[in-house]
Amino acid sequence: MAFGHRYTGLIDRYRDRLPVHDDTRIISLGEGNTPLIRLNNIPRELGRDFELYVKFEGLNPTGSFKDRGMTMAVTKAVEEGSKAIICASTGNTSAAAAAYAARAGITAFVVIPDGKIAMGKLAQAMMHGSVVIQIEGNFDDGMRLVKEVANSAPVTLVNSVNPFRLQGQKTAAFEIVEELGRAPDFHCLPVGNAGNITAHWIGYSELAAQTGEHVTEACTFCRGHCRFAGGGVTGQRPRMVGYQASGSAPFLRGAMVDDPETVATAIRIGHPQSWDVAWKVREESGGWFDECTDEEILAAQKLLAEKEGVFCEPASATSVAGALRDIRNGKIPEGSSVVCTLTGHGLKDPDTAIAQSSRTPIKVRAELDAVTRAIHDNMG
Ligand code: F0G
Numbered sequence: 001m002a003f004g005h006r007y008t009g010l011i012d013r014y015r016d017r018l019p020v021h022d023d024t025r026i027i028s029l030g031e032g033n034t035p036l037i038r039l040n041n042i043p044r045e046l047g048r049d050f051e052l053y054v055k056f057e058g059l060n061p062t063g064s065f066k067d068r069g070m071t072m073a074v075t076k077a078v079e080e081g082s083k084a085i086i087c088a089s090t091g092n093t094s095a096a097a098a099a100y101a102a103r104a105g106i107t108a109f110v111v112i113p114d115g116k117i118a119m120g121k122l123a124q125a126m127m128h129g130s131v132v133i134q135i136e137g138n139f140d141d142g143m144r145l146v147k148e149v150a151n152s153a154p155v156t157l158v159n160s161v162n163p164f165r166l167q168g169q170k171t172a173a174f175e176i177v178e179e180l181g182r183a184p185d186f187h188c189l190p191v192g193n194a195g196n197i198t199a200h201w202i203g204y205s206e207l208a209a210q211t212g213e214h215v216t217e218a219c220t221f222c223r224g225h226c227r228f229a230g231g232g233v234t235g236q237r238p239r240m241v242g243y244q245a246s247g248s249a250p251f252l253r254g255a256m257v258d259d260p261e262t263v264a265t266a267i268r269i270g271h272p273q274s275w276d277v278a279w280k281v282r283e284e285s286g287g288w289f290d291e292c293t294d295e296e297i298l299a300a301q302k303l304l305a306e307k308e309g310v311f312c313e314p315a316s317a318t319s320v321a322g323a324l325r326d327i328r329n330g331k332i333p334e335g336s337s338v339v340c341t342l343t344g345h346g347l348k349d350p351d352t353a354i355a356q357s358s359r360t361p362i363k364v365r366a367e368l369d370a371v372t373r374a375i376h377d378n379m380g
Contacts, residue, residue, distance in 0.1 A: 007033055010171045011071055017174070017206065018072065018167055027074045027104045031067035032171055034059045036179050036339070041307040048327055051337040053184070054304070054320065055176060058312050058345030062124060065169065065196060065343045066096035069160065072168030074100040077156040084109065086155040088142030090192070090266045091121030092344055097158050098128035109155060111135055111142040116265050118313065118349035138260065140271040160195030161273050169196055173203025176339055183207070184238045185336040190318035190343055191242035191251060191289065192267035194278035200341075201281040204237040211236070238339070240287040241332075242278065243322030245297060245315075251278065251289040263294040263352060266315035266344060288331075292321040298356050300324065301346070306358070311346030319343075 009028030011018055020026070039052045057065035070093075077085055084107040087097045094110035094117075101108035108130035112122070116138065125132050135142055143159065150157035160166060177183050183204055189197045244251055248260035248268050257270035272278065282288060292300075297314050300321035304310045319340040326332045346353055362378070364370035 009071060010068060010168065011075060014171050014174060018171075019164065020075065024075060024079055026071070027078055027100055028071050029061035029067065029099065029103060031060045031071050033175065034172075036176060037308070037310060039308050042303060042324070045307070046324070046327065049334050050327060050332070051184075052323070052327075053176075053180075053337070053339045054308075054310060054312075054342045055172060055339055056310060056312070056342050057172065058316065058342055058348075062092075062095045062099045063120070063345035063348055064092040064096065064313075065172065065341065066092045067100075068171055069162075069165030069168040069195075069199070070096040070100045070158065072164040073156075073158040073162050074104050074106075076164045077158065078104050078106065080156070082154075082156040083107065084155040085158045086146050086150055086153075087111070087158045088139055088146045089117070089121075089159075090139050090268055091117035091125075091348070092266055093159065094130065094132075095121050095124035095128075095348075098125045098130035101130060102128045107131065109133060111146055113138045113142060113268075116268065118265060119351055120348040139269050140260075143271070143273065159273065160193055160199075166195060166199040166202060169199030170203030170206065172341070173200045174207065177204070177207050180337065180339075183236050184339040186241055186287075186323070186332055186338045187238040188241045188243065188319040188323040188338065188340045190264070190267055190315050190341070191244050191278070192248075192269040192272065192315070194242065194251070194272045194274040194281075196341070196343065197240055197242050198274045198277050198281055201237075201240055201285060208237045237285060238287075240281050240285040241322065241326070242282070242287070242289045243318045244289065244291050245318060246291045246293045249289075249291040250275075252291045262297075264297050264313075264315035264318060265349075266313060267318065290322050290326070292318050292325075296321040296325070298352075301353075302356060302358070304342075305346065305353075310342065311353075312342040313344040313346050313348045314352055316342040316344050 010032030060067040086109040088111045097108045111133045114134040245262035245264045247262045250257045260268045260270035301317035
């Protein structure tokens with residue numbers, strides 16, 4: 001890299017492919033440019049031949065992929081003169097909204113399910129000075145309420161129904177293709193509202209349009225914002241695979257779920273906002289949806305932490321839990337390249353992590369022999 005080059009966030013980097021103007025004031029915290037880590041130990045132990053990567057979105061400024069969408073949504077809200085933003089959230093969107101609002105000097109109102117968001121996420125929303133409204137209901141109730149509020153109050157809705165959010169999030173696909181030199185064969189993601197799986201498909205579709213041939217039907221995935229609006233694509237794109245938590249799996253049930261439940265609180269969603277479009281992603285990409293139990297999700301989270309040194313939050317591990325199962329059962333064939341998105345950082349939810357750790361801290365006297373014995377007893 002040339003000296004003196006400062007990374008200034010994904011809008012600056014992908015300016016030509018995002019709906020911004022030369023004089024747009026960009027609200028950024030340096031999001032994007034996250035590592036694509038090739039897993040070594042887990043594939044070796046599985047004894048299968050495949051390339052497995054994790055895109056560690058937990059290394060974004062507020063610790064989740066939401067920053068990619070939020071830099072765009074807040075940049076556009078400010079451009080349009082908005083003084084306040086609002087969102088419903090299972091925790092990560094609210095953390096990102098709070099941080100980017102602080103950066104922009106506007107107010108964030110965040111509506112969260114009382115007692116059902118991870119502690120780190122609540123700390124973020126509070127610390128960044130957002131107005132936190134805890135409702136006696138779940139995320140889906142919150143979503144219904146903020147949509148209604150945004151219709152009448154002077155606040156901009158920054159959930160993923162805001163089209164600028166997906167525009168920002170599509171850049172993760174750009175980064176992956178730039179690094180691998182091609183799209184992977186499979187891209188696996190945890191699915192809640194299904195915004196992120198849709199955003200990735202938009203990104204891959206735009207890139208494929210640059211290299212592939214245009215077909216006649218309209219591109220469903222740009223919502224009029226991409227440069228290729230009006231032409232579909234046939235270039236190389238991955239099969240998109242979405243995994244849900246079993247207790248919150250409307251895509252598996254084929255219908256909305258009214259009382260979603262899962263330890264992966266980030267994806268405790270029964271009424272996905274991007275329902276129709278996500279089915280289209282599955283169909284167009286030749287992918288599928290599947291579900292993982294809470295036990296499988298937590299086991300994958302632990303496996304990543306213990307075997308690869310990657311600490312993601314429970315919801316994020318859903319992508320790896322599902323992918324490993326589909327690699328084992330051959331649905332993902334040997335020789336494939338697979339990218340799993342790890343959507344958020346493990347530090348977001350320390351309570352769940354501590355509760356399921358294999359090792360508890362050893363308490364000893366503050367003396368050399370006691371510490372030496374503890375080391376000796378636990379070697380290897
Ligand atoms: N993983 C994490 C860590 C999330 O926070 C979310 C969504 C998802 C996956 C699912 O992404 O909704 O685009 O399918 N979190 C939202 C929030 C709902 O409020 O933070 P999706």
